[in-house]
Amino acid sequence: xxxxxxxxxxxxxxxxxxxxxxxxxxxxxxxxxxxxxxxxxxxxxxxxxxxxxxxxxxxxxxxxxxxxxxxxxxxxxxxxxxxxxxxxxxxxxxxxxxxxxxxxxxxxxxxxxxxxxxxxxxxxxxxxxxxxxxxxxxxxxxxxxxxxxxxxxxxxxxxxxxxxxxxxxxxxxxxxxxxxxxxxxxxxxxxxxxxxxxxxxxxxxxxxxxxxxxxxxxxxxxxxxxxxxxxxxxxxxxxxxxxxxxxxxxxxxxxxxxxxxxxxxxxxxxxxxxxxxxxxxxxxxxxxxxxxxxxxxxxxxxxxxxxxxxxxxxxxxxxxxxxxxxxxxxxxxxxxxxxxxxxxxxxxxxxxxxxxxxxxxxxxxxxxxxxxxxxxxxxxxxxxxxxxxxxxxxxxxxxxxxxxxxxxxxxxxxxxxxxxxxxxxxxxxxxxxxxxxxxxxxxxxxxxxxxxxxxxxxxxxxxxxxxxxxxxxxxxxxxxxxxxxxxxxxxxxxx
Numbered sequence: 001x002x003x004x005x006x007x008x009x010x011x012x013x014x015x016x017x018x019x020x021x022x023x024x025x026x027x028x029x030x031x032x033x034x035x036x037x038x039x040x041x042x043x044x045x046x047x048x049x050x051x052x053x054x055x056x057x058x059x060x061x062x063x064x065x066x067x068x069x070x071x072x073x074x075x076x077x078x079x080x081x082x083x084x085x086x087x088x089x090x091x092x093x094x095x096x097x098x099x100x101x102x103x104x105x106x107x108x109x110x111x112x113x114x115x116x117x118x119x120x121x122x123x124x125x126x127x128x129x130x131x132x133x134x135x136x137x138x139x140x141x142x143x144x145x146x147x148x149x150x151x152x153x154x155x156x157x158x159x160x161x162x163x164x165x166x167x168x169x170x171x172x173x174x175x176x177x178x179x180x181x182x183x184x185x186x187x188x189x190x191x192x193x194x195x196x197x198x199x200x201x202x203x204x205x206x207x208x209x210x211x212x213x214x215x216x217x218x219x220x221x222x223x224x225x226x227x228x229x230x231x232x233x234x235x236x237x238x239x240x241x242x243x244x245x246x247x248x249x250x251x252x253x254x255x256x257x258x259x260x261x262x263x264x265x266x267x268x269x270x271x272x273x274x275x276x277x278x279x280x281x282x283x284x285x286x287x288x289x290x291x292x293x294x295x296x297x298x299x300x301x302x303x304x305x306x307x308x309x310x311x312x313x314x315x316x317x318x319x320x321x322x323x324x325x326x327x328x329x330x331x332x333x334x335x336x337x338x339x340x341x342x343x344x345x346x347x348x349x350x351x352x353x354x355x356x357x358x359x360x361x362x363x364x365x366x367x368x369x370x371x372x373x374x375x376x377x378x379x380x381x382x383x384x385x386x387x388x389x390x391x392x393x394x395x396x397x398x399x400x401x402x403x404x405x406x407x408x409x410x411x412x413x414x415x416x417x418x419x420x421x422x423x424x425x426x427x428x429x430x431x432x433x434x435x436x437x438x439x440x441x442x443x444x445x446x447x448x449x450x451x452x453x454x455x456x457x458x459x460x461x462x463x464x465x466x467x468x469x470x471x472x473x474x475x476x477x478x479x480x481x482x483x484x485x486x487x488x489x490x491x492x493x494x495x
Contacts, residue, residue, distance in 0.1 A: 023115050023129065027108035030134050031146070034382055035104045037389035038147035039097050044392065044399055046073065046150045048406050048424075049414035051099070053089045054082060064250045070414050074335075075254045077247040080192040081153045088152075094419070096149070103146040106155040107137065110162055114346055117166035120173065121211055122317050124350070125357060131374060132353035136346040138381035140276050143388050144339040144472060153193055154342050160190035161200045161343070165207050168232075172211035175225055180232045187236065191243050195255075196340060201236065202327040203343075210320055258334040266475040267332030271325060271344040272299060274377060275384040276473065282481050283456055283468040283490040288387075291380045298373045302355045305366075314358040321351035337474045352377065391467045393458045394427060397446060398467050401482030404428055404439040431464070447483060451490060466490060 043051060049070055058069040059082065067078035092098035115129035136142060144151045167183035170176075183204075190197035208229065215222065247254055270276065275292045306318060328343035360370035393399065403424045405411050428434065433442050446464045450456075455465040470481040 024112040027111045031104040031108050034138050035146045037386050039100050041392035042394050048416050050085050050150045054086045066251050077251045099149045103152045110158045113162040121169050127357050128353040132349035135349035139274050139345045140384040141338040141341040143385050157190045157193040157197045158342050160186040168208050169211045177228050196331040199328050260333050263336030264332040266336050267329040270338050271341050271348050274381040279473050280469050282484040306355050310358050317354050321347045339472050388469050395462050395464050396467050397464050398482050408436045
């Protein structure tokens with residue numbers, strides 16, 4: 001394995017500043033191309049009370065209690081998440097456009113850092129960096145990371161995780177201990193944003209071992225580096241136990257770490273299915289499911305060709321991506337949801353890109369097959385993501401039903417800015433919804449009217465429509481669709 005990871009050059013490939021900017025601009029262009037459908041989408045769900053400015057007392061309280069002052073969200077120790085929302089609210093006010101432009105920029109920056117890190121680690125080609133990153137960006141599981149503003153914290157913690165991994169690899173190459181100090185700082189900050197940032201621990205082990213195996217350093221130099229790495233590892237252990245103890249003390253009701261293998265496997269399956277599966281559907285769509293099946297056939301073809309025809313170096317690199325994807329999906333052991341698949345989809349994108357680039361170099365037939373599969377992967381995932389985004393409007397029956405919960409239901413005590421609350425109250429009133437009893441009576445009527453009039457997509461008249469997709473899914477759990485939760489499954493009837 002050591003030989004297969006080594007290159008002909010003694011030094012890692014570095015990207016210069018102009019190239020870095022070029023990679024970032026490429027991803028930013030791709031981000032706007034896929035994310036343009038949600039730039040004007042309204043605030044929804046958790047956004048309504050999280051995306052706002054917080055009082056000084058609330059800002060202080062998140063360091064000694066759960067991160068959500070309203071105590072509605074899943075309990076946890078995420079003080080910097082609340083600070084992130086506060087800063088965004090100050091900078092962007094009530095402009096959903098600015099919020100989403102910012103998140104698309106964060107996503108592009110994350111992919112750029114990952115690309116730089118992988119090029120340093122395995123001398124990954126530009127084709128793999130750009131295609132792999134774009135496939136992650138287009139993956140339907142990642143729509144929430146830019147369409148759902150409160151999910152933007154995944155991008156922020158992701159940047160810190162990627163930075164920690166990059167700095168650890170830089171240390172292996174340079175021997176400068178400052179890189180380890182910066183890596184430690186980023187680990188701490190990531191843990192203060194989201195608990196699932198714990199994936200940085202197994203990923204650091206994977207990438208440090210990989211970097212050591214491909215290193216051309218002399219034994220004396222490696223021993224010095226290993227000495228520093230032992231101190232680095234001990235510090236990481238202290239950070240973990242310190243963080244875990246403090247979290248348990250100030251938020252005793254926080255979700256404990258779990259061992260749900262079913263959720264873990266589900267997370268891996270959702271990662272490799274770039275369009276998701278049938279559990280995403282509220283309206284049965286034959287074409288959508290057909291595209292998903294075709295993609296699985298393509299994936300099987302790539303795996304078979306990899307084992308039979310590709311060289312050892314490509315297989316080793318692919319193994320690194322698969323291992324990284326598996327480690328990154330570990331949060332599924334505790335909580336399996338498709339909006340927690342940011343890093344698994346990035347690593348999966350690099351696996352697909354590595355395999356297709358290698359296949360394209362085998363022969364003219366291999367080149368044609370690789371190009372066709374790459375085009376299908378990008379176009380199919382973009383198709384699914386654009387459809388999901390287009391549904392995020394105020395006339396979506398899921399949005400209407402969910403909004404009623406925040407105004408009249410169990411979340412009515414939430415701290416929602418008055419202008420925001422008034423706008424939603426007015427819309428609900430126009431639909432004769434002024435209480436939760438009204439939603440129970442009106443929702444079936446609105447659904448029936450939409451079904452009779454074939455309204456399964458937003459229209460210019462703004463009338464309520466049945467969404468085709470659940471926005472967020474989880475195994476055996478479907479609360480993210482009011483319509484789907486009623487047990488209704490609609491036929492596409494050839495639409």
